Amino acid sequence: MIRLAGRGRQTPPPPIWPEDRYEVVCERDEPHGNTRDRYHFPRYAVRLARDLETTGLARRVRVVRLSDGTVIYDRVGGVDLPADEW
Secondary structure, three states, X not given: OOOOOOOOOOOOOOOOOOOOOEEEEXXXXXXXXXXXXXXXXXXXXXXXXXXXXXXXXXXXXXXXXOOOOOEEEEOOOOEEOOHHHO
16 A cells, blocks of 8 residues: 555645745835845845845845844945844
8 A cells, every 4th residue: 555645644744945034125116116025044135135236226125034123234224234143
């Protein structure tokens, strides 16, 4: 008898991806509007924020830690926490 994995399981399997922990809030000019993207790793979120500003694709970009709402990067607001505080 062959038993398929997960058959008869009472609870769903755990997610394969880790939960998102950081949000990149990007303010853009019309017609693009504002966007919000979520990331698990802070280095990718901060890198995206800096790249969007450098290339001129956004007016303002913030990176927010979702667990406590702390802004870890916001060039316009003068926030750029060191990596060990992310």
